[in-house]
Amino acid sequence: MTVYGNHEKRPDIVLYVNGIAIGVLELKNSRGSIGDGIRQSLVNQRAEFIGAFVSTVQFIFAGND
Incomplete structure (x- = not known):
């Protein structure tokens, strides 16, 4: 977990x-879309988050699901 602001x-x-992270999985419940997971993964890669x-x-x- 990383906290920024x-x-x-x-x-x-x-x-x-x-010990090297080579893969990340973003899981959403069945009511959420895969697009939400993709958007969240893209936001997480920004320098101000966990880039x-x-x-x-x-x-x-x-x-x-």
């Missing part, structure tokens, strides 16, 4: 290999 950002699932964290990420997935 009043914003708290944390990925739902992170895939690590040898430095996702610099090593090679795969980003979004899904729902």
